[in-house]
Amino acid sequence: MATPVGVLVAIGGAAEAAVVRAVAQAPGLEVVRRCADLAELLAAAAAGVGRVAVVSADLPGLDREAVWHLHGSEAWVVVLPAEGDPPERSAALGADAVAADGAGVVAAVAGLLAGAARPSAPEPFVPEPHDAHGRIVAVWGPTGAPGRTTLAVNLAAEMAEAARDTGAAVLLVDADTYGGTVAQVLGLLDEAPGIAAAARAGAAGRLDAAALAALTPRLGSGLRVLTGLSRADRWPELPAASLEPVWAACRALADVTVVDCGFCVEQDEVLTYDTRAPQRNAATLSALAAADLVVVVGAGDPVGMQRLVRALAALGETGCGAPWRVVVNRVRPTASGPHPRDAVRAALRRYAGVADAVVLPDDQAACDGALLHARTLAEHAPSSPLRRAVAALAAEVLSATPPVGAH
Template sequence: MTQVLLAVDFEFDLILFELLSEVDDVTIVARPADEVELLALCRTGSADVVIVGQYFPGLDAQVIASILATGTAVLGFGNDTAALTALGISTSVPSNADAETVAQALNDTRDSTVVPPRPIAPPGSASGQGHIVTVWGTGSSPGRTLTAVNLGDDGARQGHRSVVVDADTVAAMVATTLGLTEESAHLASLCRLEAEKAPPLDVSGVPRAAIREDFHAITGLTRPDRWPEVRASVLTAVLARLAKMFDLVVVDVSDRVDPDDDFADPFYDRHCATRAALDAADTVLVLAAGDPIGLQRLVKLLGTDRVESLGSRMRIGITKVRSSAVGHPAEGRIREVLSRFVRRDPDFIFSEDRVTTDAAMLAGHTLHEENPKSVLSQEYAAAVAELLPARKRSRKTGSGRRVKSL
């Protein structure tokens, strides 16, 4: 006897129910209303197979992965095989299939060995042509947003078409840092388009602020309580799509990464966006402030399973470096501490430059726009050059800008 859950589009629900009623050895356990009820049933081991339709409420790749993780098999039902495959469903039947075809597919799906789907692209960067850099780090404000914005700006000045994505679901600050006064959440709009399966096909359709022709910003949430609009699986798809349109995608995220409630569903917590951005990144830049508290927090962070899972994708950046905080010479002292406790040197050192930083923040400028000769501005430029292969510099690198919201 095959236990089945029906999670299909409303128009096919009754048709499939009547169809399966004619099949021997098949029992329909339940017909859940949305993905929350569906996952709850799967986690209790209620069924052998779930039949899902492309437009079932709340369905996405993350939900399919969660179903498969419970040991429940998944059979797709619908005519858009490509869309079902993109969700992670390897087997499907068309909506006009007869009872015998559906019954055979159920048996095959139940008895088959679950294997990962064949990749649609050869091994390599999962993000396509572009390079995704996620700027993460410890608490105590090490300057994640400042770093993300200036990496994007310097990337554009070195010939890379760049976009900064504000995926901080706690305190989105990219718009403020760049002096953007509009009250629009570009990332929420982009996630909505992706969830509705109407994503932009090129840069012209991406909701964004065009700082310059080669430098763009996707602003974050206008209110922190809007975090449910940025779901992990949707954000993953958004970043992969942006990496096909831009050479450099810099993602600014919160320092918070684990659920606020240990007993909450891990797929629907506030900080799932941070985890998705870390998983999607080609490079994760872990920042810490160059003072005793910041370094202590970094040592603790580097000992976590989360950081160890990053492997070779992780780079370490120490910000706000100054001798008054750690002694002279500051860089030598910092390297000594990290070598002693984590046996690793920092990849980047970013000096404290309060004068330039304050002036840039007040004017809504990047550091290069405010003072291209500042030490900190040059350090960010050097970091970009190390992270990405050099390209011909853009001629449009003047301090003047024409911000246009699209």
């Protein structure tokens, strides 16, 4: 006789007994562990004790990340919706099946076992498949404050301005886990719930366009903003599995989402044996993986240029498949010689094979004034050379990102 298939059960309340009974009576299935909590379930699955995990949606701590780890242990996941909860919410957790009662669980397990492959963990940073139309532009660059935030904020502001005629919606997201500053730069209240709240809702399967809209205040220009972590030490609140639904909701809410990323793309999980440990760079890596276009920004001085060349190599190693647009910021004769634009372009061509870098001028007066008044360049210094260059780049990015429905 074939060995029965082991089923792990983690269900709170009265429903547990009925499910256990139904599974025990089903031919070919065996309840191998009745888990008291999520930790016990994850440990049992990781030890290879069961091939199927049956969990109630209201099990404390159950979220997309937990389901992702169960899949990583090659366990199918069947979720029982909490009372009064729509089945869609359970499905949004990433479950393989949703069942209402014991008989439903047995049928769902039979269906899964009859199917082809065993579950396996998805690649950590593969973006959600999506049919929503919005595009994601990640603004990223190496350490040394090359101007990621300045560029992300002002690109988004210019796009929102340009979109006034078309009615397109533009969203700016602060995903920098090393000290997000978007709220301060735009003079927004620090207490806004922001990206941590969006990630929490995403992990719980509760984030859709309407929920994200409630978390993203609109500025006068129509630009929506999802503010960052109010304290950098809160970075463990942004695991990759919680951010995937955030990107999906961004695509549903906005035509274009501009993401201000942290600088670091080291995959720190390879340094640890604890695969449940959160990773500080998960937010940046998941934004890069979700992006339709990456704007890579480096500083136009010798150190910044060398960092930029290395950063382009590091970006390639993340597996980010989106096209890149390379931008050199703060370009000035005192740092690059009498013909700084030509010098910077020639260096990038030679050392990174980048033929068409965008060059932005150094413009301290415009940037300092905008910061001091918590305004965008368009508001504070509309005719400054930097503002004009950023507006031209915004127009290019708007037309260069793949057209609606091209995914």
